[in-house]
Amino acid sequence: MTENREFFYRRLHSLLGVVPIGIFLIQHLVVNHFAVYGEESFNKAAGFMHDLPFRILLETFIIFLPILFHAILGVYIVFVARNNTRRYGFFRNWMFYIQRITGIITLIFIVWHVWETRVAIGLGNAELDYSLMEGILSSTFMFWFYIVGVVSTTFHFANGLWSFLVSWGITVTPKSQKIATYATLFVFIAVTYIGVRSLIKFAYGI
Amino acid sequence: MAEKTITLVITRQDSPDTSPYEETFEVRYRENMNIISALMETQRNPYNAKGEKTTPVNWESNCLEEVCGACSMIINGTPRQACSTLVDKLEQPIRLEPMATFPVMRDLAVDRSRMFDSLKKVKAWIPIDGTHDLGPGPRMPEKKRQWAYELSKCMTCGVCLEACPNVNDNSDFIGPAALSQVRLFNAHPTGEMNAGERLEALMEDGGISGCGNSQNCVQVCPKGIPLTTSIAAMNRDTNLQSFKNFFGSDHAY
Ligand code: SF4
Numbered sequence A: 001m002t003e004n005r006e007f008f009y010r011r012l013h014s015l016l017g018v019v020p021i022g023i024f025l026i027q028h029l030v031v032n033h034f035a036v037y038g039e040e041s042f043n044k045a046a047g048f049m050h051d052l053p054f055r056i057l058l059e060t061f062i063i064f065l066p067i068l069f070h071a072i073l074g075v076y077i078v079f080v081a082r083n084n085t086r087r088y089g090f091f092r093n094w095m096f097y098i099q100r101i102t103g104i105i106t107l108i109f110i111v112w113h114v115w116e117t118r119v120a121i122g123l124g125n126a127e128l129d130y131s132l133m134e135g136i137l138s139s140t141f142m143f144w145f146y147i148v149g150v151v152s153t154t155f156h157f158a159n160g161l162w163s164f165l166v167s168w169g170i171t172v173t174p175k176s177q178k179i180a181t182y183a184t185l186f187v188f189i190a191v192t193y194i195g196v197r198s199l200i201k202f203a204y205g206i
Numbered sequence B: 001m002a003e004k005t006i007t008l009v010i011t012r013q014d015s016p017d018t019s020p021y022e023e024t025f026e027v028r029y030r031e032n033m034n035i036i037s038a039l040m041e042t043q044r045n046p047y048n049a050k051g052e053k054t055t056p057v058n059w060e061s062n063c064l065e066e067v068c069g070a071c072s073m074i075i076n077g078t079p080r081q082a083c084s085t086l087v088d089k090l091e092q093p094i095r096l097e098p099m100a101t102f103p104v105m106r107d108l109a110v111d112r113s114r115m116f117d118s119l120k121k122v123k124a125w126i127p128i129d130g131t132h133d134l135g136p137g138p139r140m141p142e143k144k145r146q147w148a149y150e151l152s153k154c155m156t157c158g159v160c161l162e163a164c165p166n167v168n169d170n171s172d173f174i175g176p177a178a179l180s181q182v183r184l185f186n187a188h189p190t191g192e193m194n195a196g197e198r199l200e201a202l203m204e205d206g207g208i209s210g211c212g213n214s215q216n217c218v219q220v221c222p223k224g225i226p227l228t229t230s231i232a233a234m235n236r237d238t239n240l241q242s243f244k245n246f247f248g249s250d251h252a253y
């Protein structure tokens, strides 16, 4: 890294994780949730997203580049830590460790997921519709791979939100940080529910 | 009646570049012993548990009342001060190791220079030297004085750096102690006049952005310093400083 860019890059990393990536994550899972109301409803919603004006630009600047930056710096961050939960088994130290583990799992998951859906569609090997996900998730292995991937992503997002509040100096007192822990736990549960619910629908039709 | 003894298992190292080894000592028990007085026995009687003559164990200590930080070491897995750790409160055998974050000089004595260098880097002092008497400085609100006093208790012992997962040989992270000292000196009404310089030092590589919020530091600090509050407060101040620097401000000193 060039001289004294670390501060800027790390703050950018923290910001991008929430805006736009976190916002995109919620939007993505909420749109997927249309699946629960039926195949047609999902296809309509996915079609609407697909036909948004300037789609390629939106995808590049809101999704692809921010995630790429977040992932590259994130992997570096994972490797500079020497985790010590064995000696210091405090709650926040575990969260610190799990944040790094879920970061890596999420990266693997996203690469696979994008390859299997967006890239396949782009290459003309797949159609963007309900049956694409239905097909992928009909395999039990893939279903569990997606469950792990989604839960890992939502954890990384919710706990990252907690860190974001500290890194930006919003929650300074121990009390506000504690309340933020409960608030982000709620975010984790809510977003996980939205994501997992659609997976179950795609896989088992219920 | 046989004399009561205690067992010390000590990780020793003869010089900065030789490899560490363990040596066990049986030392005579006395009432109210602390780790320092147990170690002193190995000087008085430099024989290990096998009865072989050996070199006396080397360590650092100074104040003997937990204010200088020199005697920090890992005692039964926990980094703490040897002078304020009582033998009666520990499980036997007592395992002593040097802190892993710092280069070992000899046995339990480590080189904490990096902490003192950090204090220099962030200018953890108040510049008042001049050619003439400037008179009394501005006053400080009592409430602020109270929390600032807590921060001033830091003894540069290194326990918070030892516990931090981001302070290690892969990273140049400055560690919690110096971050909290910036808050202390920026809180001082005269020190505040140079607040920007200290914040800018924290915004350099290896500065505050190396913190990953594991919050181990605040759990282990023997002085109970609210390190994570300081870090979050400095996060806020460095962010504001960076905006002021970029967009421009008359308050960016
Ligand atoms: S902040 Fe606490 S643990 Fe860290 S060096 Fe100072 S006294 Fe030691």
Ligand code: FES
Pocket (backbone or CB within 6 Å): B060, B061, B062, B063, B064, B065, B066, B067, B068, B069, B070, B071, B072, B081, B082, B083, B084
């Ligand atoms: S000798 Fe000073 S802290 Fe122990």
